[in-house]
Amino acid sequence: GNSVTQMEGPVTLSEEAFLTINCTYTATGYPSLFWYVQYPGEGLQLLLKATKADDKGSNKGFEATYRKETTSFHLEKGSVQVSDSAVYFCALMWGGSQGNLIFGKGTKLSVKP
């Protein structure tokens, strides 16, 4: 079946460090891939997405590239800020508009000043 695997957290970084959060997926067909972010005490926000192979999603300095050959969608940011501290969820959507989201378990990121 379809599934998403994220790297275990928590991840603790110093401000301005480089961030990578690994995400791999298993899916039949061609899913769309997403990263969501959940700031403390808030709901999920869509951070970025990619809908086909080799697409790069980007937003707020974060980016992720849809790699079909490695079934991966790793999240990266060149220089993290304290305000990036949150839980990050990788997700896939299959079945087009009739499908639903399958989430990874989330990775908690803490950025220290």
Place this chain on the structure above:
Amino acid sequence: SAVISQKPSRDICQRGTSLTIQCQVDSQVTMMFWYRQQPGQSLTLIATANQGSEATYESGFVIDKFPISRPNLTFSTLTVSNMSPEDSSIYLCSVELGVRGNEQYFGPGTRLTVT
């Protein structure tokens, strides 16, 4: 995007009681979803609610426990019935948008604690 609100934002309830959670969207949407996020866990889809039809429940969730209403294109409710401490979770509604209908936007969630 869409602006989605939920009421209540949080509640503490006694076991055996029921709580109805409201979800309001600022635009008309066909598909709405209800998710549960148990403490420290990821999100699990409870059901899909389309206006004008019965909600479709995922495996492990039943209508008697989680009845859903979808009276119009901007509103839905989820009731958590006969609550037990295991129902303590964050409940989130979401809507599907995007040109290809493949983006989901989430409400802020309702944090439920059952004592």
